[in-house]
Amino acid sequence: MLQIGAQAAVVDPGDAGPVFDALAREPGLELAAILVTHHHGDHTGGVAALREATGAQVFGPATENIPQPFTPMRGGDHAQALGLRFEVIDVPGHTAGHIAYVLREPPAPLSHPLLFCGDTLFSGGCGRLFEGTPAQMLASLDALAALPDDTQVCCAHEYTLSNLRFALAVEPGNGALIDYERQCQALRAQGRPTLPAQLAMERRTNPFLRSREGTVIAAVQAHAPGVQSDDEVAVFAALRQWKNDFR
Ligand code: ZN
Numbered sequence: 668m669l670q671i672g673a674q675a676a677v678v679d680p681g682d683a684g685p686v687f688d689a690l691a692r693e694p695g696l697e698l699a700a701i702l703v704t705h706h707h708g709d710h711t712g713g714v715a716a717l718r719e720a721t722g723a724q725v726f727g728p729a730t731e732n733i734p735q736p737f738t739p740m741r742g743g744d745h746a747q748a749l750g751l752r753f754e755v756i757d758v759p760g761h762t763a764g765h766i767a768y769v770l771r772e773p774p775a776p777l778s779h780p781l782l783f784c785g786d787t788l789f790s791g792g793c794g795r796l797f798e799g800t801p802a803q804m805l806a807s808l809d810a811l812a813a814l815p816d817d818t819q820v821c822c823a824h825e826y827t828l829s830n831l832r833f834a835l836a837v838e839p840g841n842g843a844l845i846d847y848e849r850q851c852q853a854l855r856a857q858g859r860p861t862l863p864a865q866l867a868m869e870r871r872t873n874p875f876l877r878s879r880e881g882t883v884i885a886a887v888q889a890h891a892p893g894v895q896s897d898d899e900v901a902v903f904a905a906l907r908q909w910k911n912d913f914r
Pocket of ligand 1: 705710761
């Protein structure tokens with residue numbers, strides 16, 4: 668939940684309960700907006716109940732089937748909520764019409780850009796390709812990776828440790844990755860989240876943002892012989908398939 672004064676917004680409320688609980692803890696707090704990234708039930712399950720109870724404006728991907736009514740958003744649009752402008756980026760791949768929201772200039776006391784990327788980018792990983800192609804997902808991740816270094820990546824799921832186990836299988840010699848995995852282990856051991864993640868750290872550690880690095884290409888080729896090193900989409904596709912099969 669993003670709170671500005673007496674107004675709040677939520678992103679991808681899969682369940683209305685925790686949002687109602689948060690609103691009940693702060694009498695006078697108004698839920699003004701609900702931002703939806705894609706149509707999956709674990710991101711939309713709470714939308715209807717929250718909108719009916721609060722009258723919040725719902726923003727969602729123009730080409731996906733999410734609970735009506737909502738304000739359709741496409742890449743290049745801006746969702747105006749809480750007096751802020753959330754920039755919309757098209758990030759197809761996990762689903763065909765998936766969008767992400769970026770708050771480039773959040774108000775104090777927040778001091779870093781915020782990215783709400785649904786199931787596109789996770790810390791140490793990326794979403795599965797349910798509807799889109801590897802080429803689409805690679806382009807979507809490129810668009811997110813181009814955001815400022817200090818962008819706080821608000822991922823939709825805490826999958827970090829299991830993702831990093833795979834990342835270490837791909838790049839066992841990546842020192843930044845080894846350090847980051849230790850930090851995340853310590854946080855989880857204390858019951859704390861690893862999120863939001865820092866985009867600069869993701870670029871140094873997340874294999875899906877590093878699929879053009881020589882170390883990653885070599886690891887993919889060792890795992891999937893026949894993949895051409897100069898075919899960046901084939902490398903990315905083989906990396907994603909390796910993760911799908913990884914135990
Ligand atoms: Zn999803």
